Amino acid sequence: MRTDQILTRLERVFARLDREPERPAHLQTPQMSRHRVVLLGSTLAFYLAIVVAVLTTSWLVRLDWQIMFFRPYEQWPQLHAFLDYLVVLGQRGPTAVMVAAWLGWRSWRQHTLRPLITLGVALLLLNVTVGAVKLGLGRLGPHYATEIGSAELFAGGDIFPSGHTANAVVTWGILAYLASTAVTRRVLSIVSAVVSLSVGATTVYLGTHWVSDVLLGWSAGLLILLALPWFEPLIARAEAYVFALRELLRRRAETGRMPAPVVSALTPLLSAGGKWQLRRVAGTAAEPVPQPVTATAAGTASTPATTATVTAVVAVHSAAPRPAVHPTGRPHVIRSERTPAAPAGSRRPPHTERAAARGAAARPVAGG
Numbered sequence: 001m002r003t004d005q006i007l008t009r010l011e012r013v014f015a016r017l018d019r020e021p022e023r024p025a026h027l028q029t030p031q032m033s034r035h036r037v038v039l040l041g042s043t044l045a046f047y048l049a050i051v052v053a054v055l056t057t058s059w060l061v062r063l064d065w066q067i068m069f070f071r072p073y074e075q076w077p078q079l080h081a082f083l084d085y086l087v088v089l090g091q092r093g094p095t096a097v098m099v100a101a102w103l104g105w106r107s108w109r110q111h112t113l114r115p116l117i118t119l120g121v122a123l124l125l126l127n128v129t130v131g132a133v134k135l136g137l138g139r140l141g142p143h144y145a146t147e148i149g150s151a152e153l154f155a156g157g158d159i160f161p162s163g164h165t166a167n168a169v170v171t172w173g174i175l176a177y178l179a180s181t182a183v184t185r186r187v188l189s190i191v192s193a194v195v196s197l198s199v200g201a202t203t204v205y206l207g208t209h210w211v212s213d214v215l216l217g218w219s220a221g222l223l224i225l226l227a228l229p230w231f232e233p234l235i236a237r238a239e240a241y242v243f244a245l246r247e248l249l250r251r252r253a254e255t256g257r258m259p260a261p262v263v264s265a266l267t268p269l270l271s272a273g274g275k276w277q278l279r280r281v282a283g284t285a286a287e288p289v290p291q292p293v294t295a296t297a298a299g300t301a302s303t304p305a306t307t308a309t310v311t312a313v314v315a316v317h318s319a320a321p322r323p324a325v326h327p328t329g330r331p332h333v334i335r336s337e338r339t340p341a342a343p344a345g346s347r348r349p350p351h352t353e354r355a356a357a358r359g360a361a362a363r364p365v366a367g368g
Contacts, residue, residue: 032229040226047219057151064210068142072205083202090164090199095171113239115178125224126170134158142207162209162217165200169221
């Protein structure tokens with residue numbers, strides 16, 4: 001796909017965003033209220049408590065081993081097929097595509113890029129925070145455990161906290177965060193909570209995560225959602241930067257809208273005065289052509305006609321042999337083919353009828 005086609009499609013997308021420069025009044029940007037700060041602090045304390053409980057091999061680690069030996073997938077095997085599909089709601093790729101499609105439609109309808117940028121910021125925070133803890137603690141999963149009763153830390157694993165659970169909390173919770181009304185936000189909060197709790201419990205049922213992994217995953221995802229209002233200024237600046245970049249690309253496209261090959265192909269057809277003009281063959285002097293002409297079967301110019309088109313002019317010009325070309329690329333003819341110059345150095349030959357009416361002292365026609 002060429003660059004001009006890409007710019008044209010981007011222009012169509014941004015044209016929709018330009019229809020309403022201001023956002024609708026009912027869209028409220030979440031603020032870091034006192035209630036949110038209290039929830040953030042409580043969740044952070046719970047997060048740290050889970051980490052300390054696993055590091056000290058406390059009762060939580062013993063609970064992990066008890067549920068692992070219980071093997072829920074063997075106790076209720078009839079649920080295995082269904083839960084294999086349900087756990088997909090916590091995978092990074094499918095959920096990001098589904099939620100991004102919905103938020104893209106929201107951006108199209110509300111004429112703002114904030115939903116998509118907010119999703120990108122939330123996923124970036126998720127990858128950085130959860131990924132750092134995973135690699136730093138290096139915990140092994142239940143299927144790869146080596147010592148009964150051990151926390152299985154610093155063994156090269158990447159299971160703590162649960163990425164499926166944290167991703168489910170952030171990806172589906174972002175829909176509630178970006179809701180436009182209080183009722184919609186309340187309903188979407190309940191739906192996202194049910195989905196994230198189901199995904200976390202499913203990973204324990206399948207034996208891919210410890211219980212402590214899921215608890216820490218819920219806390220990690222909730223911390224990101226609660227801290228998002230602090231990143232709203234960054235989201236606003238990113239949106240302004242995208243629109244400024246769009247304007248820069250638009251100006252560059254407007255200055256170079258006509259491709260260079262088209263300009264070079266049309267240059268030999270233009271006379272010095274800016275009018276369409278043809279020259280005869282066999283070295284005879286050219287005649288001024290005030291209007292387009294038609295072409296005969298032999299490829300020579302016929303009597304001027306008012307209904308002739310520019311296509312006929314191009315055909316006649318291409319049929320006749322071209323004169324010598326100047327090294328600079330500009331059209332050039334020999335002196336014997338030039339028309340007599342107009343008085344006082346005018347580049348356009350005087351009109352014969354006007355010259356006859358005014359006499360020998362006729363004023364020259366201004367160059368076009």
